[in-house]
Amino acid sequence: MTQHPKKILIRYLNNYLSKKDLKMKNVLRNIKDRIVKDQPITIRQYQSIIKFIEREDEFKGCNRQQIYQFFEPIIQTNERKAVQYGNTLTEHFA
Secondary structure (H helix, E strand, C coil): CCCCHHHHHHHHHHHHHCCCCCCCHHHHHHHHHHHHCCCCECHHHHHHHHHHHCCCHHHCCCCHHHHHHHHHHHECCHHHHHHHHCCCCHHHHC
8 A cells, every 4th residue: 555545546446437337437437537636535425435445455454444544635524625615714813
């Protein structure tokens, strides 16, 4: 797990998108599009793919918390959302 989380997730998403019988391709495409555009994925998007990621050889020995911590830099948290939309109290305390 020395690679960047974005590269790893795009590799997995490309692999999943290549499967012909997968029913959630639109969700996977949306996740991939966000990553490619340097936008964080939402927690719901992450939750929709964790069941696939935890089966990957690279993450077999990890629990869900460890996997989350690895991908956390590309997951939109409330803090990142506030900064992205300028909803912080910083200007009030300056």
